[in-house]
Amino acid sequence: MSKKKNLRVLSGIQPSGSLHLGNYFCMMSRMIKYQEENDLFCFIANYHALTTTSEANKLSINTFNAVCDFLALGLDPEKSTFWVQSDVPEVTELTWLLSSQVNIGLMDRGTSYKDKINQGIKPNMGLYSYPILMAADILLYDTQIVPVGKDQKQHLEMTRDIANRFNNVFGDTFVIPKPDIEVNVQLIPGIDGKKMSKSYNNTIPIFDTEKNIRKKIMRIITDTSDIDEPKDKDTSLYQLYSLFLNSEEKILLSDRYNVGGLRYGDIKLEFFEKIMDYFQPFREKREQLVNNPKDVNDILQYGAKKAKLIANEVIDRVRTSCGIIIEL
Numbered sequence: 001m002s003k004k005k006n007l008r009v010l011s012g013i014q015p016s017g018s019l020h021l022g023n024y025f026c027m028m029s030r031m032i033k034y035q036e037e038n039d040l041f042c043f044i045a046n047y048h049a050l051t052t053t054s055e056a057n058k059l060s061i062n063t064f065n066a067v068c069d070f071l072a073l074g075l076d077p078e079k080s081t082f083w084v085q086s087d088v089p090e091v092t093e094l095t096w097l098l099s100s101q102v103n104i105g106l107m108d109r110g111t112s113y114k115d116k117i118n119q120g121i122k123p124n125m126g127l128y129s130y131p132i133l134m135a136a137d138i139l140l141y142d143t144q145i146v147p148v149g150k151d152q153k154q155h156l157e158m159t160r161d162i163a164n165r166f167n168n169v170f171g172d173t174f175v176i177p178k179p180d181i182e183v184n185v186q187l188i189p190g191i192d193g194k195k196m197s198k199s200y201n202n203t204i205p206i207f208d209t210e211k212n213i214r215k216k217i218m219r220i221i222t223d224t225s226d227i228d229e230p231k232d233k234d235t236s237l238y239q240l241y242s243l244f245l246n247s248e249e250k251i252l253l254s255d256r257y258n259v260g261g262l263r264y265g266d267i268k269l270e271f272f273e274k275i276m277d278y279f280q281p282f283r284e285k286r287e288q289l290v291n292n293p294k295d296v297n298d299i300l301q302y303g304a305k306k307a308k309l310i311a312n313e314v315i316d317r318v319r320t321s322c323g324i325i326i327e328l
């Protein structure tokens with residue numbers, strides 16, 4: 001096994017519904033790599049989710065499901081530190097301690113807030129302060145590296161700004177985190193050929209019922225070329241199926257596309273079988289977790305305990321820096 005580097009990598013994920021193939025091949029594979037090679041801290045961001053939902057039941061179910069998804073797909077609570085954000089409530093205290101050092105001007109430049117308002121989400125203080133809570137998430141654990149997609153880049157810049165300002169005002173307190181922007185992200189096409197994304201409603205879910213997964217696969221858009229013609233490989237079905245094939249199988253599939261006689265319906269069925277086989281062990285693991293919520297809870301308490309070891313140390317350092325703790 002590769003030797004772990006001591007870099008602390010932190011990632012937060014909002015619990016927002018079922019994971020799909022795009023999440024699996026982009027986010028999940030990255031997490032597993034960090035877990036093997038670094039000191040991975042990973043949490044389910046339920047406080048953040050509260051900024052855009054008022055359905056209590058839905059939030060708690062989504063949080064539990066997200067936890068089960070991640071554990072089932074290979075996040076290892078021993079190799080990493082995995083918890084639910086609200087199980088370390090010190091993060092909200094840190095949010096407050098940071099808030100007094102954040103200029104309104106910085107917040108007003110936040111594009112994510114404006115985007116959300118433009119989408120029709122009601123403006124509330126939680127949504128407005130979202131970047132400060134995110135900064136607190138990152139700074140509370142002395143994070144060095146934060147893997148970010150394009151949409152979160154500005155939030156990380158704000159975090160660095162806030163941390164630098166605090167350090168300048170109160171003396172060295174925070175580790176300044178760096179973004180890790182993935183440049184070669186694999187583009188996973190959705191069933192309509194656009195990037196697979198929940199917001200395009202073109203996903204293939206991983207943990208849905210067999211029937212629904214099959215339905216999604218059958219809906220993958222294909223062309224209307226004649227059965228005898230060679231088929232185009234620059235298409236969703238071919239690319240998605242290839243993700244699950246070894247090199248020999250890929251050559252075989254490519255050959256079948258090159259000569260005439262291939263029926264897309266057959267390929268879709270094969271692809272469906274392949275996906276179900278591939279995810280079978282993960283589905284079983286997930287079933288087992290869902291049916292044993294007490295075990296899941298134990299895993300989360302264990303994660304929160306590990307997270308608190310460092311959170312307590314950092315929050316004390318911050319309280320001292322800014323004069324919240326009376327030094328006698």
Ligand code: TRP
Nearest residue numbers: 010011012013014045048134137
């Ligand atoms: N804002 C992130 C997203 O929507 C989720 C998140 C919350 C996060 N806190 C974080 C990501 C800290 C990285 C680090 O994707």
